[in-house]
Amino acid sequence: MEQILLRHNKPGRPVTFYEYSSEGGFVALKKALNTMSPDDVQQAVIDSGLRGRGGAGFPTGKKWSFVPRNLPGPRWLICNCDEMEPGTYKDRVLLEANPYSLVEGIVLACYAIGVRHAFIFIRRGYEQAAANLRRAIAEATTAGLLGENILGSGFSCDIDLHISAGRYICGEETALMNALEGKRANPRAKPPFPAVKGLWGGPTVVNNVESLANIPSIIANGPQWFKDTAATPEAAGMKLFCVSGHVASPACVELPLGMKLGEIIEGHCGGMRPGSTFKSCLPGGASTPYFTRDHWDVPMDFDPVAKAGSRLGTGGIVVFDQHTCMVAVTLNLVRFYARESCGWCTPCREGLPYVVHLLELIESGYGSAEHIAILREHVQHLNYSFCALAPGAMGPVDGLLRHFEEEVREHIVKGKCPCRN
Amino acid sequence: MIPEHMRHELQSRIAAAVTNREAAVDVMKTLQAHYGWLTDEAVIEAAGLLELSPLQVEELATFYEMIYRRPVGRHVIHVCDSISCWAMGGESLLQNIAGLLGIKVGETTPDGQFTLLPCCCLGNCGQAPTLMIGDAIFGAVTVESASELLDKKRRDS
Numbered sequence: 061m062e063q064i065l066l067r068h069n070k071p072g073r074p075v076t077f078y079e080y081s082s083e084g085g086f087v088a089l090k091k092a093l094n095t096m097s098p099d100d101v102q103q104a105v106i107d108s109g110l111r112g113r114g115g116a117g118f119p120t121g122k123k124w125s126f127v128p129r130n131l132p133g134p135r136w137l138i139c140n141c142d143e144m145e146p147g148t149y150k151d152r153v154l155l156e157a158n159p160y161s162l163v164e165g166i167v168l169a170c171y172a173i174g175v176r177h178a179f180i181f182i183r184r185g186y187e188q189a190a191a192n193l194r195r196a197i198a199e200a201t202t203a204g205l206l207g208e209n210i211l212g213s214g215f216s217c218d219i220d221l222h223i224s225a226g227r228y229i230c231g232e233e234t235a236l237m238n239a240l241e242g243k244r245a246n247p248r249a250k251p252p253f254p255a256v257k258g259l260w261g262g263p264t265v266v267n268n269v270e271s272l273a274n275i276p277s278i279i280a281n282g283p284q285w286f287k288d289t290a291a292t293p294e295a296a297g298m299k300l301f302c303v304s305g306h307v308a309s310p311a312c313v314e315l316p317l318g319m320k321l322g323e324i325i326e327g328h329c330g331g332m333r334p335g336s337t338f339k340s341c342l343p344g345g346a347s348t349p350y351f352t353r354d355h356w357d358v359p360m361d362f363d364p365v366a367k368a369g370s371r372l373g374t375g376g377i378v379v380f381d382q383h384t385c386m387v388a389v390t391l392n393l394v395r396f397y398a399r400e401s402c403g404w405c406t407p408c409r410e411g412l413p414y415v416v417h418l419l420e421l422i423e424s425g426y427g428s429a430e431h432i433a434i435l436r437e438h439v440q441h442l443n444y445s446f447c448a449l450a451p452g453a454m455g456p457v458d459g460l461l462r463h464f465e466e467e468v469r470e471h472i473v474k475g476k477c478p479c480r481n
Numbered sequence: 482m483i484p485e486h487m488r489h490e491l492q493s494r495i496a497a498a499v500t501n502r503e504a505a506v507d508v509m510k511t512l513q514a515h516y517g518w519l520t521d522e523a524v525i526e527a528a529g530l531l532e533l534s535p536l537q538v539e540e541l542a543t544f545y546e547m548i549y550r551r552p553v554g555r556h557v558i559h560v561c562d563s564i565s566c567w568a569m570g571g572e573s574l575l576q577n578i579a580g581l582l583g584i585k586v587g588e589t590t591p592d593g594q595f596t597l598l599p600c601c602c603l604g605n606c607g608q609a610p611t612l613m614i615g616d617a618i619f620g621a622v623t624v625e626s627a628s629e630l631l632d633k634k635r636r637d638s
């Protein structure tokens with residue numbers, strides 16, 4: 061199958077600068093700087109239908125178009141490589157194999173938006189990815205593809221790395237800007253939106269690694285080509301799906317957007333591991349409501365997944381087998397969010413530990429029917445939090461109550477976890 | 482006190498930053514690597530270098546998972562307790578490693594070699610369960626492979 065992002069990969073080692081360049085790498089950058097205006101580049105990305113790969117699925121070209129062109133002072137691009145959402149490891153797989161398409165994508169994005177200086181915000185634990193990027197930046201600079209007066213076009217652009225020290229909330233775009241500025245990484249109020257007032261008060265675009273790494277192929281091959289790589293007419297492009305949990309061969313695979321869930325699990329991850337049958341999965345990372353066997357044929361694309369009651373999120377598919385207790389899964393997930401809460405707003409800081417407490421009661425056999433009602437209420441109430449972390453935390457709780465209420469009730473009736481002997 | 486060459490390195494890192502405090506995480510990490518953890522002395526030194534108050538540095542230091550404001554062992558073992566690792570037996574792995582070290586989770590061995598901490602997803606979910614020691618990530622860890630890893634670390638230090 062045709063691949064976009066993993067096309068250059070070499071087994072067991074990162075691709076080299078020479079290999080990437082001789083296999084069609086940097087063709088897009090040359091094409092853009094020689095023959096396209098910044099607006100042309102932006103329009104191509106709009107026409108391609110590319111939607112953000114960092115979780116929210118916002119159209120990338122449209123996001124760029126919100127940046128005012130006439131404000132004085134610097135504007136910024138930030139590449140979000142925080143990737144701390146449990147079950148998500150696609151950006152690491154991509155960057156450990158090939159840092160160049162991201163570097164090229166960033167320069168193209170900077171050209172389109174008129175940015176002189178970009179940052180890549182990298183989480184702690186991704187030191188190998190950071191080392192690859194550092195090398196790629198040095199090589200691209202030497203080759204005149206980055207830095208001053210790129211390819212003699214008059215356009216200049218630098219990329220800096222910021223290596224963080226571990227905290228999930230840093231991935232939220234406004235918290236990320238505080239983190240980059242060296243402030244405590246609490247989210248900021250929106251509006252003003254980052255496109256108008258972001259990093260150091262300047263217009264700022266935040267994009268995910270995978271979103272930016274897709275830009276070169278869009279520019280090189282055209283928006284329609286990119287669009288057509290998807291599995292359905294409504295979808296656009298390919299997606300890195302990272303699968304983990306009880307499948308036979310967990311892997312990060314690049315597949316057409318819109319491919320069916322069942323096909324990804326059966327066809328590309330070897331099905332379930334021996335002795336396991338499919339019970340449920342998180343379709344797009346830790347904050348997405350569960351899918352069940354009933355969702356086997358849902359096309360894995362933004363709108364169809366939303367229509368089916370969940371979110372495509374990051375494309376991190378975490379699979380659970382028949383022995384897994386869904387209350388216990390939900391407890392693990394909400395514990396994660398309660399610990400990672402930045403503490404800024406009351407619903408999240410106080411609400412999540414309470415939800416953890418209720419799930420603990422149910423899981424250990426001390427739950428009551430009333431607890432189910434309180435949990436359901438909290439799925440609504442935590443929408444009143446300051447940022448998207450707390451609503452995300454309630455995604456799995458929402459899924460638990462919609463698809464596994466029977467199982468929750470069984471805990472209460474039996475006074476113990478029915479999945480444990 | 483940090484050595485003079487380290488002070489100069491940090492000063493030039495700060496000079497290259499857009500604002501002083503943009504370099505705060507790098508400064509804290511360098512000081513932590515020097516002292517083993519971010520000591521009170523290190524917080525005051527970082528504040529001096531960054532032209533912040535010690536309280537402003539403290540506010541940052543306590544925010545990050547991998548900045549240690551309490552003494553830790555030579556090797557900090559971070560065992561992922563997030564969902565994919567949990568599904569693949571991460572919980573019992575953590576308890577078993579605690580058993581191997583003869584400490585509780587969160588403690589440091591009496592010889593000061595190891596500190597054991599649970600941590601968030603390490604982005605290695607396809608090879609669960611995962612742990613990290615220093616900068617190195619280890620996937621598909623079993624009790625046996627963890628035990629070997631500890632022996633190797635003991636021998637190396």
Ligand SMILES: Cc1cc2nc3c(=O)[nH]c(=O)nc-3n(C[C@H](O)[C@H](O)[C@H](O)COP(=O)(O)O)c2cc1C
Nearest residue numbers: 112113114140142143144231232233267268271448
């Ligand atoms: C709590 C939280 C954590 C997030 N973590 C990440 C992350 O690690 N990486 C990422 O790209 N986006 C993350 N996001 C989404 C970002 O806020 C932002 O939408 C995204 O980086 C935009 O990039 P895109 O448009 O290319 O998807 C997170 C959002 C929230 C609320």
Ligand code: SF4
Nearest residue numbers: 402403404405408447
């Ligand atoms: S929802 Fe949670 S993470 Fe977001 S601002 Fe409120 S306390 Fe912080």
Ligand code: FES
Nearest residue numbers: 561566603605606
């Ligand atoms: S869940 Fe453990 S590495 Fe991601």
